[in-house]
Amino acid sequence: MNEPAVRVTGLRRRLGDKSVLDGVDLAVGAGELITLVGPSGCGKTTLLRVIAGLESLESGSVHLAGRDVTDVPPEKRRVGLVFQDNALFAHLRVDRNIAFGLRHLPRAQRAERVHEMIRLVKLEHLARRWPHQLSGGEQQRVALARALAPSPDVVLLDEPFGALDEVLREELGWEVKAILAQRNTGAILVTHDRHEAITLGDRVAVMDEGKILQCAAPRVAYDQPATRFVADFLAVASYVRGADGQMQLARPHQLRVAVGGQHTITRVEFLGAAHRYTIRAADGSTLVADVGPDEPLQVGAACSVFVIER
């Protein structure tokens, strides 16, 4: 079973004269979590819907666990879906929601699986509640349990934490990652939050205008972005001319600031453990540098900037 959970090749889909998917290739390994980021309208949700079989294709193919499912309807694909709006069935209690996709199992096995899932997402005390009686985080955990219950080949999560507040979002993100790892289920998690993308993903895929620009381990994408768009999208980036005369990417922690020089500080932000300077360079470009928490320079101060290696 070394087949990837998902392998899509050459996906193309147009909407009017706009390319929504423009030759997308992507593979998700078994048990791997790929985070998919990009600006809104870049095609990330469409890609999920194509993999789930909810939207049609002009060309390309979708393989799930080695099976060609390009022309298979969604109900036969063995894909788990989790949406931002949780999409729970309002007319069913928590346990019945989770049991929804288990009709093929004999009754006893079904009950056992539901139980297992409820334990997995730690909702034992809420099994007989109605979805509307749960908090947003609990609803999302039910949605995950429901998606995982039929043991799908892959779970697709479309901005699952988008509606939650920041603290809960981070906590639930780690929990979901742990649960997916525990079940050894491959997953694609769509998000517009770059922080979420680089912290949660085994690999992060950056999408723009229907294309995947780079799909790599977060650290690789962060340090060696394939394009300037990827560099800017994943984290704050400055560009400085290197010794070889080439423009070189520098993340905020790679810049050192000294008093006096040709650049001007235009903004000072207190980040807690550091201060972040926004600097107008002599050539008119903007640089962002993080410095220590000591008493910062003032807005308007003249400064110079050096690049250090990581």
Next chain:
Amino acid sequence: MSGKIPSAVAGWAIILVVVALFASPVIVLAWSLADPASEVWAQLWQTRLPRMIVDTAVLLITVVLGAVVVGTSLAWLVSAHDFVGRSIIGWLLVTPLAIPGYVGGFVWLDTLSTVVGARGVRSIWLCAAVLVVSLYPYVYLFARAAFADQGGDTLAAARSLGCRPLEVFWRVAIPTARPAIAAGAALVAMEVLTDIGTVRLFNVSTLADGVMRVWFDSGNRGAATELASALTGAALVLVAAERLLRRGARRIRRAGETPLVPRTLSPFRSWLTLIGSLMVITVAVLVPLVRLIDWTLEATRSGQAVTVAGGIGHHATNTLMLAGIATVVCITIGTMLALVVTRRGRAARVVGRLATVGYAMPGPVVAVGVVVTLAALDRRDWLPGGFILVGSLVGLVFALVTRFFAVGYQGVEASLDRLAPSTRESARILGSSSVRTAVTVEIPAARYGLLAATALLSVDMVKELPITLLLRPFGVDTLAVWVWQATSESLWAQAAVPSLLMIAVGMIAVGILLTALERGGEFTS
């Protein structure tokens, strides 16, 4: 604050006056139920009552089931599928609302009697079929709103969890839409209990028909009152059933709701769906229209003079005037009550609901209740100049408004509820008085709800029959009354022109209704 009436007192005063006004006919009728005339009941029981109960029950169950099946499946077809002509069909399927059941009834009665014979055609099943075709749009409209409300994600999740499209309908769409479908079904049921025109055509003796017959034929007002209270009993059972079915109406607050994306059908299925929907529209609208126009042309050719007293202009004017006045009164008082109630909180809401009790009562019941109430007032001789309410225009309008008040009130209330409280508070903080806020912020925000309610009310008022029949002042005849009189003597051709006029008014109103619902985001085509 001194010297000024606190707004809470004024608010509650308005609520209580409106409630007292519109709940009193029903309360008065309930009073008479508490003191039943046993000899009347004994006689009714021995003669017609058993058959009335059976006919009412059979008709009610058949029509409600039929309308739910037809309305819900059509709503699902149009909401969740993409086929040739989908958006036009989506609209056309609402148009049967413009055709009163008794108009469709006499057209089909005549059309079918050439096929099954004049005797066989007068059956309860055909009557039920005619009513289903004319009443399913209530369920259709409610179900479409509910399906649109479910959003695409829930249905997509169901597909991914192993449901075929039809299973999605059964296992998710229907259960989730159940409260809305129940609400639509309740409206249909109430229309069946109210109907006197269609059942009379097909010789079905329901309780409503019984009230009218006893009132007019035997002139026994006591017996009619007793029957009306029996009908009230049936209506109360219905309201309870609806409450029960609506229980568990739950909505999860969703963050980023994705709209339902209709599934594209294969060309074959697409055409099949189109043909199926067109057949429903043909039976419900097209055949009645064609036949009515045919009758009209024939009458014109043969120079047949209109024999109903007063002429068509007189009837049309009366209809428009009456429907207009009643609608305006309904909307005005309804808006006022809704504005006050939304400010006064939960208790006010519960009390305010009492004013809508007339809508849960069949037309003949409201008519009898109003007559009994007004007659009691007339006997006291309170009004100046010996003015008699029974048989006056005031009495008739009062009865119509009592019956349909809920349509005006609830439509506006629902729209006002959608206005975020912070919007109203902002207006107040910016120095706008309560009245100015109502006029400049709340009413404009509720405009589509108001428009939809007005349109729906005008359709209801124009085709209304039992209340107008019982309470119209001498000489004030409406188009509906003309159709009633002509059809009770089987003069179909005579009924054609007024029917067409009613349908014309109805179609305009349905057009306005759909536009208002669409603009208000409650209906998408």
